[in-house]
Amino acid sequence: MARADYEQVVGEMRLASGLPWSIPVTLSVSEVEAAQPRIGEELAMVDEHGELRGFLELQEKFPYDKRREASEVYRTTDEAHPGVRALHAQGEVLLAGPVRLLEPPQYPAYDPYHLTPEQTRQAFQDRGWRTVVGFQTRNPVHRAHEYIQKCALEVVDGLLLHPLVGETKEDDIPAETRLRCYEVLLDGYYPKDRVILSVLPAAMRYAGPREAIFHAIIRKNYGCTHFIVGRDHAGVGNYYGTFDAHRIFQHFVPDELGVSPLFFDHAFYCRRCQGMATTKTCPHGQEERVSLSGTRVREMLQRIELPPPEYSRREVAEILLQWANTDQYRI
Amino acid sequence: MARADYEQVVGEMRLASGLPWSIPVTLSVSEVEAAQPRIGEELAMVDEHGELRGFLELQEKFPYDKRREASEVYRTTDEAHPGVRALHAQGEVLLAGPVRLLEPPQYPAYDPYHLTPEQTRQAFQDRGWRTVVGFQTRNPVHRAHEYIQKCALEVVDGLLLHPLVGETKEDDIPAETRLRCYEVLLDGYYPKDRVILSVLPAAMRYAGPREAIFHAIIRKNYGCTHFIVGRDHAGVGNYYGTFDAHRIFQHFVPDELGVSPLFFDHAFYCRRCQGMATTKTCPHGQEERVSLSGTRVREMLQRIELPPPEYSRREVAEILLQWANTDQYRI
Numbered sequence: 212m213a214r215a216d217y218e219q220v221v222g223e224m225r226l227a228s229g230l231p232w233s234i235p236v237t238l239s240v241s242e243v244e245a246a247q248p249r250i251g252e253e254l255a256m257v258d259e260h261g262e263l264r265g266f267l268e269l270q271e272k273f274p275y276d277k278r279r280e281a282s283e284v285y286r287t288t289d290e291a292h293p294g295v296r297a298l299h300a301q302g303e304v305l306l307a308g309p310v311r312l313l314e315p316p317q318y319p320a321y322d323p324y325h326l327t328p329e330q331t332r333q334a335f336q337d338r339g340w341r342t343v344v345g346f347q348t349r350n351p352v353h354r355a356h357e358y359i360q361k362c363a364l365e366v367v368d369g370l371l372l373h374p375l376v377g378e379t380k381e382d383d384i385p386a387e388t389r390l391r392c393y394e395v396l397l398d399g400y401y402p403k404d405r406v407i408l409s410v411l412p413a414a415m416r417y418a419g420p421r422e423a424i425f426h427a428i429i430r431k432n433y434g435c436t437h438f439i440v441g442r443d444h445a446g447v448g449n450y451y452g453t454f455d456a457h458r459i460f461q462h463f464v465p466d467e468l469g470v471s472p473l474f475f476d477h478a479f480y481c482r483r484c485q486g487m488a489t490t491k492t493c494p495h496g497q498e499e500r501v502s503l504s505g506t507r508v509r510e511m512l513q514r515i516e517l518p519p520p521e522y523s524r525r526e527v528a529e530i531l532l533q534w535a536n537t538d539q540y541r542i
Numbered sequence: 543m544a545r546a547d548y549e550q551v552v553g554e555m556r557l558a559s560g561l562p563w564s565i566p567v568t569l570s571v572s573e574v575e576a577a578q579p580r581i582g583e584e585l586a587m588v589d590e591h592g593e594l595r596g597f598l599e600l601q602e603k604f605p606y607d608k609r610r611e612a613s614e615v616y617r618t619t620d621e622a623h624p625g626v627r628a629l630h631a632q633g634e635v636l637l638a639g640p641v642r643l644l645e646p647p648q649y650p651a652y653d654p655y656h657l658t659p660e661q662t663r664q665a666f667q668d669r670g671w672r673t674v675v676g677f678q679t680r681n682p683v684h685r686a687h688e689y690i691q692k693c694a695l696e697v698v699d700g701l702l703l704h705p706l707v708g709e710t711k712e713d714d715i716p717a718e719t720r721l722r723c724y725e726v727l728l729d730g731y732y733p734k735d736r737v738i739l740s741v742l743p744a745a746m747r748y749a750g751p752r753e754a755i756f757h758a759i760i761r762k763n764y765g766c767t768h769f770i771v772g773r774d775h776a777g778v779g780n781y782y783g784t785f786d787a788h789r790i791f792q793h794f795v796p797d798e799l800g801v802s803p804l805f806f807d808h809a810f811y812c813r814r815c816q817g818m819a820t821t822k823t824c825p826h827g828q829e830e831r832v833s834l835s836g837t838r839v840r841e842m843l844q845r846i847e848l849p850p851p852e853y854s855r856r857e858v859a860e861i862l863l864q865w866a867n868t869d870q871y872r873i
Contacts, residue, residue: 361823362693366804400815402825473697484731485851486817492692494733520816 212237213307214273221283224424224462231463233424234284234416237275237305238267245272245304256310263313270308277301284421287450293380294416294447318412321376324390326409331371332434334407340369344437344473345430347444348374349383349415350505351392351531353523355478357400358487363439363473370406371435372397378414380447386410388534395526409433419444419451420459424468427460431470440472453477477502480521509535543568544638545604552614555755555793562799564755565615565747568606568636569598576603576635587641594644601639608632615752618781624711625747625778649743652707655721657740662702663765665738671700675768675804676761678776679705680714680746681836682723682862684854686809688731689818694770694804701737702766703728709745711778717741719865726857740764750775750782751790755799758791762801771803784808808833811852840866 212220215227217235224233248254254267281288281295290296318325326334335343344363348356352372364370372393376386393408411429416422422445427438444456457474476489479502483495493500501521503511508518512535517528543551546558548566555564579585585598612619612626621627649656657665666674675694679687683703695701703724707717724739742760747753753776758769775787788805807820811832815824824831832852834842839849843866848859 358817359696361819362696364823365690365693365806365820366697400825402823405822475696486689488692489696491736492695492733494731 212305213271214305217273217275217305217307221280224421231424231428231468233421233428234418235280238307239301239303239305241302242304244302245306248272248306254306258316264316265310265312267306267310268308269306271306273305273307274303275305285416285418285450286420289450292417292447292450294418297416316412318376318410320387321390321410321412324408324410325412326407328433331407331409335369335371335434338369338404340367342367342436343369343371343434344439345371345373345427345433345435345470346439347411347426347430348372348389349379351384351389351523351527352396353518353527354480354487354521357396357524358478359439359441359475359489362475363437364405367437368405370401371430371433372406372408373411373430373433374408375413375415376410377412380415380417383415384531384534388530391530392527395530396524399526400524415445417445417447417450419446420455423456423472424459424463427468427470427472431468435470437471437473439475441475442477512536543636544602545636548604548606548636548638552611555752562755562759562794564752564759565749566611568632569638570632570634570636572633573635575633576637579603579637585637589647595647596641596643598637598641599639600637602637604636604638605634606636616747616749616781617751620781623748623778623781625749628747647743649707649741651718652721652741652743655739655741656743657738659764662738662740666700666702666765669700669735671698673698673767674700674702674765675770676702676704676758676764676766676801677770678742678757678761679703679720680710682715682720682854682858683727684849684858685811685818685852688727688855689809690770690772690806690820693806694768695736698768699736701732702761702764703737703739704742704761704764705739706744706746707741708743711746711748714746715862715865719861722861723858726861727855730857731855746776748776748778748781750777751787754787754803755790755794758799758801758803762799766801768802768804771805773806773808843867 212235217237219225219227220232220235224231226232248269250269252269254269255263256265256267258264277298278288281298285292285294287295290299344367346360360370374389374393397406397408423440426445430438440456442453443451460472476491478487478489479500481488481493481495481499483499484493501519503518503522511518512532515532515536517532543566548568550556550558551563551566555562557563579600581600583600585600586594587596587598589595608629609619612629616623616625618626621630675698677691691701705720705724728737728739754771757776761769771787773784774782791803807822809818809820812819812824812826812830814826814830832850834849834853842849843863846863846867848856848863
């Protein structure tokens with residue numbers, strides 16, 4: 212992202228061209244690293260294993276204001292926030308210019324669930340779906356999420372279950388475990404002709420409202436016409452208000468994003484309703500609702516106890532139980 | 543409806559102006575009655591009790607082709623179809639011209655549930671609802687309908703539960719009984735701040751797909767932004783294909799109707815899903831689904847047997863049980 216784009220994205224949630232874009236995508240280096248290359252040079256870009264991936268034609272080097280980026284994008288300058296912490300760990304200078312990719316990255320671990328935007332669009336078209344809702348997740352799908360996904364699916368043609376598998380917080384459940392959960396869930400409870408599972412290789416930034424917009428735009432690029440925005444979408448800790456990620460969409464005029472957000476409240480099983488519901492559709496009290504915190508569920512799993520079937524499908528809970536009781540498990 | 547409107551509505555589902563309109567609204571009289579009044583005369587319009595309601599300034603008298611109207615609007619000329627039967631019972635000549643209403647009709651039986659389009663629009667605005675979904679019904683609301691309504695409500699701000707209380711088939715459940723069902727249901731299972739119950743004083747025509755469009759346009763006029771179209775909407779017998787009422791919306795370009803249809807499949811409780819679902823969201827077999835025909839439910843009620851709670855809320859079932867075992871009950 213060049214400087215004009217960067218500044219406008221941070222300040223206005225738009226590229227310099229005016230197109231909506233809510234989170235900077237930048238390449239940072241240290242001041243020492245930035246001193247060497249000259250404008251106009253081609254820089255080799257390597258991945259985390261040192262493999263050459265492509266080239267950047269250096270057009271700009273510019274400093275940036277991390278505090279400003281933090282307070283605008285993350286709405287906090289608190290370094291306990293994982294996005295802000297990552298920002299402060301970055302270099303002090305941003306490099307920008309056209310990128311030439313040699314070969315798209317491969318993700319053998321996620322086969323056959325790694326479809327490019329071109330491939331998901333083609334898959335939607337092959338199935339005759341005119342409307343498709345995308346679901347972002349970095350967690351296993353519990354019944355609350357299933358309810359929300361199916362509610363949305365009722366009014367569109369297809370569902371793209373699109374888990375993020377890039378970098379997440381250390382205490383988030385690893386992508387491989389989550390993929391197994393999605394597989395058993397789709398096998399047992401979803402109609403095969405209405406759902407596509409595919410991964411999104413991108414880092415979580417935990418930017419809450421800004422990231423909700425970002426996630427929606429990304430799914431539009433994958434061909435979705437609708438996108439599910441939950442309560443506290445992409446949030447972390449108590450940095451964002453429950454419905455901030457809904458409200459931020461009012462910043463854009465309808466149709467400007469090219470993808471329709473579907474907003475959902477907190478979902479749960481209600482004993483009086485005898486079914487899944489949300490705070491929007493259930494009039495009963497908290498005492499009727501089966502709702503567990505992530506911490507509570509982790510405690511149950513560590514005690515080799517399955518969460519109740521109103522919270523999680525048994526097949527999913529068993530995979531989590533197994534994962535929670537292996538050596539890799541750390542909280 | 544004047545002749546140009548009538549012809550275009552029957553043939554093209556549009557008024558002469560081009561506006562979408564799918565069902566003729568006409569005033570028919572016999573040939574003898576039609577012979578008397580002269581063009582330009584003002585005719586008194588009286589209701590079924592002989593009360594003066596308003597005046598028609600006679601501008602046109604014209605014959606019409608009942609067979610054509612039947613086959614275009616009802617997609618059948620079979621006189622066993624209640625809409626076609628009603629059409630054939632009409633006079634042979636249509637009168638048209640501007641109508642001057644003296645006083646809007648009163649419906650004390652439906653107080654406080656008789657809101658005009660102006661009043662529902664105001665009520666939506668007062669509640670701050672920007673999106674409202676309308677639900678047409680001529681039946682009690684069972685759990686399948688509740689599921690569909692709540693799914694729709696999850697993605698909009700408010701629900702207008704809008705039962706039709708005009709003329710229906712003899713074996714449909716009377717409006718007063720249905721209203722009591724809606725009351726207990728809303729009391730027990732719906733959030734008060736998200737739902738408005740109001741009646742639609744209009745006759746059912748059982749025109750299936752054409753009536754789905756008609757019902758959507760009417761609800762738009764009441765201020766709804768979305769409208770639920772079920773499977774076999776406004777259908778009767780086996781005259782219409784299951785999804786004909788969905789497909790007909792493709793006849794109009796998006797936004798032309800000014801109201802977004804939300805299409806739903808057949809809903810039921812599924813024992814494997816352990817919840818409500820539709821043929822679109824549940825992958826399990828018929829044997830897992832709790833689904834009863836109207837006839838089956840009537841038989842149960844007559845045997846003083848409550849339908850299962852997966853089919854109908856107990857509070858609703860009890861009102862139906864009481865009604866089914868009174869003298870007024872006829873099948």
